[in-house]
Amino acid sequence: MNLKTTIAGVTLQNPVMTASGTFGSGMEYSEFVDLNRLGAVVTKGVANVPWQGNPTPRVAEVYGGMLNAIGLQNPGIDVLMERDIPFLRQYNTKIIVNVCGKTVEDYIEVVEKLGDEPAVALLEINVSCPNVKEGAIAFGQKADALYNITSELKKHARQPLIMKLSPNVTDITEMAKAAEAAGADALSLINTLTGMKIDVHKRKFAIANKTGGMSGPAIKPIAVRMVYQTAQAVKLPIIGMGGIANAEDAIEFILAGASAVSIGAMNFVNPYSTIEIVKGIEDYMKKYKVENFSDLIGAVEG
Amino acid sequence: MKQKQTATVRSQRQLAAQIFDMWIETELAGEAAPGQFICLYPKDKSTLLPRPISICEINEERTALRIVYRITGKGTTEFSVYKQGDTVSVLGNLGNGFPVAKGKEKRVFLIGGGIGIPPMLQLAKELQAQKQIVLGYRSNELFLHNDLERYGQVYVATEDGSAGTKGNVMDAIRENGLDADVIFACGPMPMLRAIKRYAEEKKIPAYISLEEHMACGVGACLGCVVKTKEVDHHSNVHNARICTDGPVFEAGEVEI
Numbered sequence: 001m002n003l004k005t006t007i008a009g010v011t012l013q014n015p016v017m018t019a020s021g022t023f024g025s026g027m028e029y030s031e032f033v034d035l036n037r038l039g040a041v042v043t044k045g046v047a048n049v050p051w052q053g054n055p056t057p058r059v060a061e062v063y064g065g066m067l068n069a070i071g072l073q074n075p076g077i078d079v080l081m082e083r084d085i086p087f088l089r090q091y092n093t094k095i096i097v098n099v100c101g102k103t104v105e106d107y108i109e110v111v112e113k114l115g116d117e118p119a120v121a122l123l124e125i126n127v128s129c130p131n132v133k134e135g136a137i138a139f140g141q142k143a144d145a146l147y148n149i150t151s152e153l154k155k156h157a158r159q160p161l162i163m164k165l166s167p168n169v170t171d172i173t174e175m176a177k178a179a180e181a182a183g184a185d186a187l188s189l190i191n192t193l194t195g196m197k198i199d200v201h202k203r204k205f206a207i208a209n210k211t212g213g214m215s216g217p218a219i220k221p222i223a224v225r226m227v228y229q230t231a232q233a234v235k236l237p238i239i240g241m242g243g244i245a246n247a248e249d250a251i252e253f254i255l256a257g258a259s260a261v262s263i264g265a266m267n268f269v270n271p272y273s274t275i276e277i278v279k280g281i282e283d284y285m286k287k288y289k290v291e292n293f294s295d296l297i298g299a300v301e302g
Numbered sequence: 303m304k305q306k307q308t309a310t311v312r313s314q315r316q317l318a319a320q321i322f323d324m325w326i327e328t329e330l331a332g333e334a335a336p337g338q339f340i341c342l343y344p345k346d347k348s349t350l351l352p353r354p355i356s357i358c359e360i361n362e363e364r365t366a367l368r369i370v371y372r373i374t375g376k377g378t379t380e381f382s383v384y385k386q387g388d389t390v391s392v393l394g395n396l397g398n399g400f401p402v403a404k405g406k407e408k409r410v411f412l413i414g415g416g417i418g419i420p421p422m423l424q425l426a427k428e429l430q431a432q433k434q435i436v437l438g439y440r441s442n443e444l445f446l447h448n449d450l451e452r453y454g455q456v457y458v459a460t461e462d463g464s465a466g467t468k469g470n471v472m473d474a475i476r477e478n479g480l481d482a483d484v485i486f487a488c489g490p491m492p493m494l495r496a497i498k499r500y501a502e503e504k505k506i507p508a509y510i511s512l513e514e515h516m517a518c519g520v521g522a523c524l525g526c527v528v529k530t531k532e533v534d535h536h537s538n539v540h541n542a543r544i545c546t547d548g549p550v551f552e553a554g555e556v557e558i
């Protein structure tokens with residue numbers, strides 16, 4: 001049985017990775033999970049300089065999911081490269097660094113520094129960051145802005161680029177096509193859906209930032225739909241995520257057209273989720289006599 | 303080592319209005335320390351996040367943990383109906399706990415406010431010191447004061463004056479003319495702010511246990527931060543993670 005999958009020329013030992021921001025840089029969960037068993041570890045978004053992030057409360061529970069507004073707190077690219085990459089390099093897993101920024105120049109600076117680090121296999125570009133020049137509208141919410149940042153970063157990146165799409169758009173395929181046309185090597189989706197929660201007893205917002213990104217099992221049907229539509233619209237490999245809790249959820253994304261999957265909020269519920277899902281995909285392939293994982297990608301019928 | 307395990311409820315009883323007292327059997331008791339906490343996961347699938355609860359007491363054999371908690375919402379309501387033999391998923395042991403050695407042979411205040419009282423019990427058991435235990439409640443629905451009386455002198459304050467000093471824990475300290483060289487405290491933010499100011503005036507160290515909404519409980523999500531005076535070693539910004547760098551901080555290190 002062959003669990004290998006390939007994203008933009010990079011072969012992963014299996015299709016299960018961690019969703020950015022839910023797994024730190026792997027260190028915290030390495031007490032629970034053998035990182036050698038993961039297809040890839042995707043790190044928390046990192047910028048050119050340290051970011052303080054938002055005030056607290058930053059997280060809230062909602063029915064079947066959660067909201068977060070961490071505000072992309074991160075230690076800056078230099079600390080990531082000095083501390084976190086050497087830690088991850090000890091493991092037999094691919095390293096994917098998630099990148100954020102407020103201007104195109106911020107992103108370029110990070111992407112160029114990472115170009116000097118051969119241990120980093122792929123870059124995942126978070127375009128849900130506030131674009132300060134565009135009045136804090138995210139780079140990923142306008143097709144032309146997404147096109148521009150993608151083509152700009154392609155000029156500076158040494159590693160293949162995964163553009164991580166925001167679901168907070170009218171037509172996800174329009175965004176996917178813009179990224180493809182600009183030279184993106186892969187797509188990952190979905191990032192969180194913008195939500196809100198109000199505590200009616202205190203008459204206060206549950207999250208200091210008022211709005212927060214929703215994730216967890218409740219968003220899964222939306223994510224599966226978007227992965228399917230995107231797979232129909234572009235040729236790029238897709239990393240699917242959004243509410244994956246078990247192997248069946250992961251396979252749903254794969255049948256919809258994802259070449260790999262990321263596990264996010266469910267790490268918080270079950271720190272062993274990722275390896276249990278690897279095992280579950282194996283069991284599924286055994287049960288249905290699937291020899292190559294790649295035969296499952298986009299294999300939904302009808 | 304941190305682990306997620308299935309624990310078995312050994313006993314459960316109600317201590318006061320909305321306040322419950324549960325013993326759970328778990329291997330986590332083996333390495334638990336005062337001021338650390340565990341996360342409990344409700345079974346209700348509409349809930350997602352773990353509920354952080356302080357370790358109140360560890361049994362002599364180190365096979366069970368006691369937690370004392372207030373009903374606040376979905377999760378704690380579910381926990382409160384658990385019966386002997388029921389199981390519950392727990393993640394632990396989390397956080398750094400109180401630096402017990404800093405209080406050794408000193409005059410110490412152990413200050414607990416409301417649902418911040420529980421972690422004071424195991425601390426009082428382990429601390430070798432002259433213990434002055436100051437407890438703040440809303441009303442005369444007291445809890446854990448009897449357990450704590452076995453380990454030191456207990457002073458009570460109630461908001462409505464129905465027991466002990468009328469007012470808060472600081473009022474009780476003043477009214478009883480108490481003094482200390484070190485403070486350990488857990489409770490609501492206004493109380494912790496008052497303790498921080500008091501400790502600064504008296505130039506004594508205060509170790510305070512903080513609370514914040516958590517998602518992972520293990521330092522990965524950056525949900526549970528507190529502002530710090532200096533740049534934090536891990537985050538490289540003025541934020542520390544309460545779940546891993548805390549929940550106990552020296553009051554001077556944090557901006558609350």
Ligand SMILES: Cc1cc2nc3c(=O)[nH]c(=O)nc-3n(C[C@H](O)[C@H](O)[C@H](O)COP(=O)(O)OP(=O)(O)OC[C@H]3O[C@@H](n4cnc5c(N)ncnc54)[C@H](O)[C@@H]3O)c2cc1C
Pocket residue numbers: 060061339351352353354355356357370371372373374375376377378379417420421512513514515516549
């Ligand atoms: C380190 C630490 C130790 C704690 N120790 C105790 C204890 O010993 N006894 C006790 O009664 N309570 C304690 N709390 C508070 C306890 O975590 C909350 O009361 C509990 O999570 C409420 O859950 P719920 O489902 O009943 O409420 P809901 O309102 O339904 O919870 C919704 C969400 O908000 C979170 N939440 C709600 N209130 C709080 C809060 N005050 N702090 C953190 N998260 C919250 C819940 O975990 C959950 O994710 C502690 C909190 C922390 C951070």
Ligand SMILES: Cc1cc2nc3c(=O)[nH]c(=O)nc-3n(C[C@H](O)[C@H](O)[C@H](O)COP(=O)(O)O)c2cc1C
Pocket residue numbers: 019020021022044045068070072098125126164190191192214215216217219241242243244262263264265266517523
């Ligand atoms: C606490 C938290 C932090 C996140 N941080 C980032 C981030 O830094 N960069 C990013 O691209 N996505 C971030 N995400 C989004 C996730 O990577 C993922 O796209 C989303 O949560 C959907 O997956 P899930 O439902 O499995 O969590 C974050 C999500 C959560 C819950």
Ligand code: FES
Pocket residue numbers: 515516517518519520521522523524525526527543544545546
């Ligand atoms: S709860 Fe995730 S870092 Fe503390």
